[in-house]
Amino acid sequence: MNESASLKHKIATQLLESDLMFSRRFLDSMLADQANSTIPYFCMNNYLSLFIYESHKTLKVIDPPRAARLTYNHEAVIEKARHSVKLFDGSKVGHASILGDFTAIIAADRKRFLNNTWFPPARVLETDLGEWRYRGRLVTTTQVASFFSGIPNLATSDISIIGRTLMTLAETQARFLEQATESLPWHGSSFMSGMHFGELKSRDRRSEWHFKRLFDTALSDELTASMSSFQCSLNALDVILSADQCVASGETLLKLRFITLYHVLSSLTQLKAAYGSTLSRASLSLLDAILSHQASVTIMHADARGFRNTLIHYTPEERVVPRLTLSLPFYGLVEEYYPKHDFCSLSQELGAHTTRVATLLDEWARK
Numbered sequence: 001m002n003e004s005a006s007l008k009h010k011i012a013t014q015l016l017e018s019d020l021m022f023s024r025r026f027l028d029s030m031l032a033d034q035a036n037s038t039i040p041y042f043c044m045n046n047y048l049s050l051f052i053y054e055s056h057k058t059l060k061v062i063d064p065p066r067a068a069r070l071t072y073n074h075e076a077v078i079e080k081a082r083h084s085v086k087l088f089d090g091s092k093v094g095h096a097s098i099l100g101d102f103t104a105i106i107a108a109d110r111k112r113f114l115n116n117t118w119f120p121p122a123r124v125l126e127t128d129l130g131e132w133r134y135r136g137r138l139v140t141t142t143q144v145a146s147f148f149s150g151i152p153n154l155a156t157s158d159i160s161i162i163g164r165t166l167m168t169l170a171e172t173q174a175r176f177l178e179q180a181t182e183s184l185p186w187h188g189s190s191f192m193s194g195m196h197f198g199e200l201k202s203r204d205r206r207s208e209w210h211f212k213r214l215f216d217t218a219l220s221d222e223l224t225a226s227m228s229s230f231q232c233s234l235n236a237l238d239v240i241l242s243a244d245q246c247v248a249s250g251e252t253l254l255k256l257r258f259i260t261l262y263h264v265l266s267s268l269t270q271l272k273a274a275y276g277s278t279l280s281r282a283s284l285s286l287l288d289a290i291l292s293h294q295a296s297v298t299i300m301h302a303d304a305r306g307f308r309n310t311l312i313h314y315t316p317e318e319r320v321v322p323r324l325t326l327s328l329p330f331y332g333l334v335e336e337y338y339p340k341h342d343f344c345s346l347s348q349e350l351g352a353h354t355t356r357v358a359t360l361l362d363e364w365a366r367k
Contacts, residue, residue, distance in 0.1 A: 008321050009062040011331050012314040015251070016055040021184055022252040023051050024177040029192035031174060034167070036197045039132050041166060042140040043236040046148040047256060048173055049081035050312070055180065058314045070179050073172045081150025085259065087230065088267035095270055098147075099222040105146045106207060106221055127204035135199050137235040137362065143207070144229045187248035194243030214365050218278040223271070230264045231365060234358035242351070250347065251330060255311045257350040258299065261357065262308050265296050286364045295353040298338070307337040 026044060030037040052072075059067035088095040113128040130142040149166060211224040219227070237257055244253060272279075272287050279287070290296060310316050310333060316324060324332045329343035338346055 007324065007326070008316055008318070010326060011316055011321075011324060012058055012062055014326075014331075015311075015314045016051075016058055017181065017184055018248070018251045019051040019255070020055055020177055020181050021187065022190075022249050023048050023173070024181050025186075025188070025190040025246070025249075026192065027170060027174045027177060029190040030170065033192065036192075036195075036200075037170075038166075039134075039140060039200055040192060040195070040240065041170060042132075042145040042148070043232070043240060045145075045166060045169070046081045046084050046150070049078040049150060050085050052173060052176055053078050053082040054313055056176075059180075062315070066180075071175050073176075074169055077150040077169060078173075079150070081148060084148050084150065085263065087226070087263045088270045089263050095226070095267070095274070098226055099220075101147055102143065102222040102225040105143050106225060109142065110207070127206050129205045129207040129210060130202060131205060132200060132202050134195075134201075134235075135239050137239050137358070138228070138231055138365070139236045139240060140232050141225075141228055143225050144232045147225075147229055188246035190246070191241050191244035191249075194245065195240065215367065216279050216283040216364075218275065218280070218283075223275070226267075227271075227361075227365070230267060231358070231361045233260050234264060234354055234361060238355050238358045250343075254330070254343070254347045254350060257347075257354050259308060259311055261296075261299050261350065261353060262304060264357065265291065265300055269300075282367060283364065286360055290357055290360050293353070293356065295349055295356070298349070299353070303337045307333065 026040075027048070030041055053075075056067060056070060056072055059070075083090050088098055090098055109128040113126060117126060131138060132140050145166075149169075207221065207225075211219075211221045214224050215227050237260060241253060241256065268287060268291060272284075272291070276284065276287075306317055306320075316331075316333065320333075320336045323336055328335070334341055334343050334346050341349070
């Protein structure tokens with residue numbers, strides 16, 4: 001193996017190990033505190049699936065013996081959940097595929113939970129959508145959790161059903177992570193240790209009425225539900241994962257903020273292109289405030305895709321490897337793609353912009 005290939009593989013290995021240890025710290029905390037684990041897991045499952053799927057795929061190339069030793073079950077479910085991170089970028093048919101997922105989820109819940117009360121006039125009180133807020137911020141709903149789960153036909157507003165199903169998956173993920181990281185040093189605790197679970201509140205709603213009060217009346221229920229997934233992803237990063245004070249989590253937190261912002265911004269750009277002519281002036285104003293902000297422009301500039309691909313797939317682009325080094329924070333990747341930044345300054349900008357975009361989406365949802 002030549003020097004360039006060796007460096008490329010070392011960087012890929014260290015990037016994936018950082019994500020896997022972040023995930024192991026979370027899952028260990030979650031499985032030790034199952035009474036408080038369900039909602040944080042709803043917020044994290046798609047990211048855990050991303051880390052597991054991509055790290056295993058990378059290890060099969062750069063370290064086949066290590067990959068072969070890992071127990072990797074529920075691969076189809078993990079792969080589907082991994083792709084949900086992309087939001088509207090998630091398939092070759094664009095946002096239509098995601099809307100199809102939400103159409104099925106919404107329809108299944110309405111069929112299961114509405115029009116069941118024996119006294120017809122009381123049916124207006126039935127609900128089919130559960131939502132959870134942490135410190136007043138929407139962090140997940142039953143529909144968003146179903147979308148991010150990767151499990152076909154999971155759609156249900158019954159929290160106990162979703163929780164039991166996903167706990168089986170969590171145990172599988174934990175086994176993979178323990179095997180993949182057994183020789184790595186432990187660094188601190190997860191964000192779970194900094195959460196105040198008394199500030200996590202739930203509420204049941206009737207989606208067909210509730211959606212009419214969210215974002216824009218021109219949006220279909222499926223679009224409104226998908227917008228809620230953008231909102232939940234950013235709020236979870238802003239008010240839940242921000243509790244992680246472990247220095248070793250810094251690389252993964254940068255990655256999560258970057259890829260989430262990247263795909264939310266890309267998805268909002270697609271939303272504006274497809275539906276902008278039907279949106280209200282207030283909606284367009286909020287969209288423009290998000291998309292035209294300098295931090296959004298920075299994240300979405302021409303080289304952003306190369307940076308995103310390295311974060312997702314771990315292996316650096318061949319063309320940039322000669323300028324990378326193990327001695328720099330994040331191996332010099334930030335400086336290569338964002339010459340005006342270093343790791344610390346980009347981390348700070350991504351954190352601030354996560355708060356900014358999440359706040360604007362919350363404002364838009366309340367309109």
